[in-house]
Amino acid sequence: VSAAVALGVIAVIVIATVLFGLWGVRNVKMSPQEFIVGGRSFGTVFIWLLMAGEIYTSFTFLGAAGWAYTRGAPAFYILCYGTVAYIIAFFLTPAVWRVARDRQLLTGPDFFTAQYGSKALGGLVALVGFVFLVPYITLQLGGLEILLHIAGYNTFDARMAVGIAFAVMALFVYAVGLRGTAWAAVIKDLLVLVGVVFAGLVLPIHFFGSPAAVISKVLERQPNWMTLPTTATPGGTVWFVTTVLLTALGFFVFPNTMAAVYAARSQDTLRRNAVFLPFYQLMILLVYFGGFTALLLVPGLKGPAGDQSFMLVVQKYYSPWVLGFVAGAGCLAALVPASTQILGAASIVSKNLFMDYGMVKTEAGSVTATRILVLVVSVLAFSFWFFARHTLVGLLLIAYTGMTQFFPGVALSFSRRLRPSAAGAGAGIAVGIITLAIFAANKTGTLAGINSGFVALTLNVIALFTVSALTGAYRRSGPGAREAA
Amino acid sequence: LRTKNRRLLQILLACIPAMALTIATPLANRVEPRIAGLPFFLAYIVLWVLLTPLLMWVVYSLEQPL
Numbered sequence: 001v002s003a004a005v006a007l008g009v010i011a012v013i014v015i016a017t018v019l020f021g022l023w024g025v026r027n028v029k030m031s032p033q034e035f036i037v038g039g040r041s042f043g044t045v046f047i048w049l050l051m052a053g054e055i056y057t058s059f060t061f062l063g064a065a066g067w068a069y070t071r072g073a074p075a076f077y078i079l080c081y082g083t084v085a086y087i088i089a090f091f092l093t094p095a096v097w098r099v100a101r102d103r104q105l106l107t108g109p110d111f112f113t114a115q116y117g118s119k120a121l122g123g124l125v126a127l128v129g130f131v132f133l134v135p136y137i138t139l140q141l142g143g144l145e146i147l148l149h150i151a152g153y154n155t156f157d158a159r160m161a162v163g164i165a166f167a168v169m170a171l172f173v174y175a176v177g178l179r180g181t182a183w184a185a186v187i188k189d190l191l192v193l194v195g196v197v198f199a200g201l202v203l204p205i206h207f208f209g210s211p212a213a214v215i216s217k218v219l220e221r222q223p224n225w226m227t228l229p230t231t232a233t234p235g236g237t238v239w240f241v242t243t244v245l246l247t248a249l250g251f252f253v254f255p256n257t258m259a260a261v262y263a264a265r266s267q268d269t270l271r272r273n274a275v276f277l278p279f280y281q282l283m284i285l286l287v288y289f290g291g292f293t294a295l296l297l298v299p300g301l302k303g304p305a306g307d308q309s310f311m312l313v314v315q316k317y318y319s320p321w322v323l324g325f326v327a328g329a330g331c332l333a334a335l336v337p338a339s340t341q342i343l344g345a346a347s348i349v350s351k352n353l354f355m356d357y358g359m360v361k362t363e364a365g366s367v368t369a370t371r372i373l374v375l376v377v378s379v380l381a382f383s384f385w386f387f388a389r390h391t392l393v394g395l396l397l398i399a400y401t402g403m404t405q406f407f408p409g410v411a412l413s414f415s416r417r418l419r420p421s422a423a424g425a426g427a428g429i430a431v432g433i434i435t436l437a438i439f440a441a442n443k444t445g446t447l448a449g450i451n452s453g454f455v456a457l458t459l460n461v462i463a464l465f466t467v468s469a470l471t472g473a474y475r476r477s478g479p480g481a482r483e484a485a
Numbered sequence: 486l487r488t489k490n491r492r493l494l495q496i497l498l499a500c501i502p503a504m505a506l507t508i509a510t511p512l513a514n515r516v517e518p519r520i521a522g523l524p525f526f527l528a529y530i531v532l533w534v535l536l537t538p539l540l541m542w543v544v545y546s547l548e549q550p551l
Binding site: 076079080084091211212223230237244272278279282288 | 503506514530542
């Protein structure tokens with residue numbers, strides 16, 4: 001009975017959100033412009049919601065708490081990287097937006113095609129972006145499974161329910177495009193806020209009196225929990241700094257985030273968002289409190305099981321109604337971001353491979369292709385989740401280490417003197433991805449404590465400049481170059 | 486030239502929180518003194534997350550000529 005109540009509450013929340021999204025787009029005609037970038041008409045609030053959707057995924061809801069639970073201080077990197085990412089975004093996103101408006105860009109890879117005048121580079125970026133979006137979508141599935149498993153009181157195989165929930169969301173994206181997902185994000189963010197306040201304030205106050213008391217208790221048991229080890233190991237200070245840098249640089253070059261940037265009404269919208277979004281980060285502090293509270297109440301979870309942390313507390317001490325509500329908020333935190341990520345992955349393949357290479361010729365054909373690809377990506381992510389099990393953290397880092405390899409090509413394209421050639425930008429990305437593949441083959445994520453993605457990024461930049469120089473990007477060493485200096 | 490100086494000032498201001506939350510974090514890697522119940526390391530990060538929008542608001546207002 002408890003399981004039925006909790007799962008029923010989740011079902012009502014998810015269905016209500018889908019209906020709200022459908023209602024939001026009831027009068028909108030779908031063209032590729034509308035379907036993928038919302039007709040470039042989103043104001044501050046919608047852009048805020050889309051970008052916040054990027055942060056408040058099931059990784060934050062479960063993964064951040066899970067890390068606070070299983071690892072302690074290394075989890076604090078999440079609070080840092082989003083904030084640093086917005087500082088970078090203040091300068092980068094308006095410039096990206098101007099290119100998108102002037103050249104009528106739809107997808108992340110379009111930016112490379114336009115800035116470097118190379119369809120091949122756009123195609124490469126689309127392919128790499130597609131590959132690295134799949135684990136990110138898979139991460140959301142892993143989150144869903146944990147939530148449905150706990151809400152079902154471990155009485156049934158959650159895989160079936162995950163499949164159903166995911167199919168509902170894939171069909172939802174198929175129907176409504178970007179604008180519908182922004183509407184769905186309205187409900188998601190409200191519920192997640194309530195869920196996070198519950199986990200991060202209500203739980204600590206209920207059981208220990210205050211979050212500060214929780215922290216004192218954790219420190220009594222594990223005195224080193226709130227600081228980083230100073231050794232050159234994963235989770236150490238060097239790892240912390242390189243991971244914050246890597247993920248902050250990667251944040252705004254995800255194809256789905258680039259599309260969210262294009263959807264803005266103006267540059268000013270983007271700047272104002274970049275200024276205020278850090279305040280939203282404070283929710284993550286509450287998520288840590290939830291994880292620490294769980295560490296005291298349900299100790300002993302190891303590795304990936306830590307991702308269940310505060311959800312297990314809710315399951316153990318509260319009624320199925322409360323559990324259903326919190327888990328429902330968590331399910332939206334998985335499904336809504338998954339839907340923009342699915343849309344991002346589908347649109348880059350449809351636009352930058354099928355359309356740009358003439359396999360699809362009409363606008364209507366492009367919308368149809370994108371819609372079919374939405375279903376293909378969903379099935380791929382589902383298969384990856386079903387056959388290759390990873391932790392939430394592992395999946396996030398796979399996505400970020402890969403995606404950040406786009407950053408040098410995006411940022412340097414605005415530089416007058418350091419602008420790479422198309423071959424240089426392509427070589428940089430290729431070298432970055434090959435480096436990551438070598439790390440993956442050796443089953444390690446660090447080199448002397450440095451995040452593998454950061455190592456790959458360094459080699460990426462070296463390759464980018466070397467090949468650019470070889471292909472003549474910096475040959476204009478006449479009087480013009482001196483003037484620019 | 487005035488636009489150029491404004492841009493430089495914007496970037497310098499933005500670098501403060503960006504550095505504080507990246508390369509400077511190992512310097513704050515301590516438990517004591519606790520601030521509002523939070524261990525120092527966490528309090529330091531939270532403080533900079535709060536200061537960032539304030540600094541970036543100044544950077545934003547430099548976007549238009551004064």
